[in-house]
Amino acid sequence: MVAPPDNDVIWARSLHHSHNGSPGLAGVSVSVRDAEILAVAGPRGSGKTTLLHCLSGRLVPEQGEVWFNSLPVHTMAARVRERLRRERFGWIAADPQLVPELTAWENAALPLLLRGVAHRTAKKAATEWLERLDIAALARKRPHALLQVERQRVSVARALCARPTVIFADEPTATLHRAELSQL
Known part of the structure; x- marks a missing residue:
């Protein structure tokens, strides 16, 4: 496990996730700094929603790391991730x-x-x-x-x-x- 840079609010490395055997994410890495706006674009089915779910802790990636303010989201227990989402994240679907x-x-x-x-x-x-x-x-x-x-x-x-x-x-x-x- 590699610690994320200190100035990144969200940092993810080598995310992999699949849905029923079909790849949703394959080695995706991303970093977001404070006050930065990041747009994820791509065709339907390209993994945009899966990426957002992994970054927000709604999904745990099968491989890779997700960090929020230097906290390892990918290793958090479900209840801790739920509290993180409730207290620190907003979601518009x-x-x-x-x-x-x-x-x-x-x-x-x-x-x-x-x-x-x-x-x-x-x-x-x-x-x-x-x-x-x-x-x-x-x-x-x-x-x-x-x-x-x-x-x-x-x-x-x-x-x-x-x-x-x-x-x-x-x-x-x-x-x-x-x-x-x-x-x-």
């Missing part, structure tokens, strides 16, 4: 993946509430992000009552309101484009 029983503000506040942040403080932070994203008027609505575009904004608010160190965005505008096409 192509599909918003909101909890149907929760309102928009509750979905946005969920990372803070799971951390044990006071209800009032979590609601204030979530509401501020919903306002910034022009959907504060929908704060009390449940996901089924929202348009796809509005659900995606709630997902963005959820990723941002906890002030994560790293935000992972996996095709965050994909559903917005599909929603626009269906309205034509």
